[in-house]
Amino acid sequence: MRALGVDPGTLATGYGIVDMKGNRLTHVGHGVIKTSPGAPLAARLVQIHQELVEVIAKYKPDEAGVENVFHAKNAQSALKLGHARGVILLAIELAGIPMEEYMPLQVKSAVVGYGKADKQQVQQMVMRLLALDKKAPTDASDALAVAICHSQSRGLKRAVDLASLSRRRR
């Protein structure tokens, strides 16, 4: 199962792709969609949307995880972030890819085992779990962490489904 993870932002949107076979995770790719702060918001949204469409076309993920937020600094920053998330969810949904949303706490717990881990700890752990030669930029490693979190939660779900199936068969 190939999972796409996305960490949305109007200035920097990270993405990461991992494969999971059994319990084995493999790194496939990652990157950051950076937009110019001086550009009009609408132009930045087009860039985020189109680059993500290209990422999906290139890597063909089976499923996707997108980082959610619960507490935004204020209404204005939440509104801005919402714009980026809107065009991201649109790209994933238009590609027909099943998607889950994850809170930062869930992602950090899944990857570092500690819900209040900082970006550097996530970056270190992502590098170790995916056997990367060097650290990915923090926006991309956050996105890879979302992809790992999604893969693990799907793996767990499948294991539970199989166990209950074999129990019913007995």
Added chain:
Amino acid sequence: MRALGVDPGTLATGYGIVDMKGNRLTHVGHGVIKTSPGAPLAARLVQIHQELVEVIAKYKPDEAGVENVFHAKNAQSALKLGHARGVILLAIELAGIPMEEYMPLQVKSAVVGYGKADKQQVQQMVMRLLALDKKAPTDASDALAVAICHSQSRGLKRAVDLASLSRRRR
């Protein structure tokens, strides 16, 4: 000049189209894109985006005005509204239509002459200005008000440009 006005919302997005020739405003069309509250957010965003793409293809506006917000109730409602605005700005920008954003205060001042007018006053005034037989639904009349506001502000800008041009010619 044909203007599209949009009043964004995740559950109801109003749109309205008006033509302006000289100082004369004519009603062209309006409607409300309603999504199901039970549907997943991503599916609702696809619906808003695609219906607006169809509206643009049908009415071929020259320009667009989109209502902005300054104060949201809270970060969560701002985030949600941001999602809808994101896919709306994307549709307009992808169609290559020049766009302006207007605060509710600007829209109400332009249409009713009073920045704190309520939705019913806007509805009444839109019906009168566009000589409608009956009231448009409030979401649609808000969108028509944005289209009127945009048309007037563009008309004013052109008049100023022409005046300064003729002054320079003198």
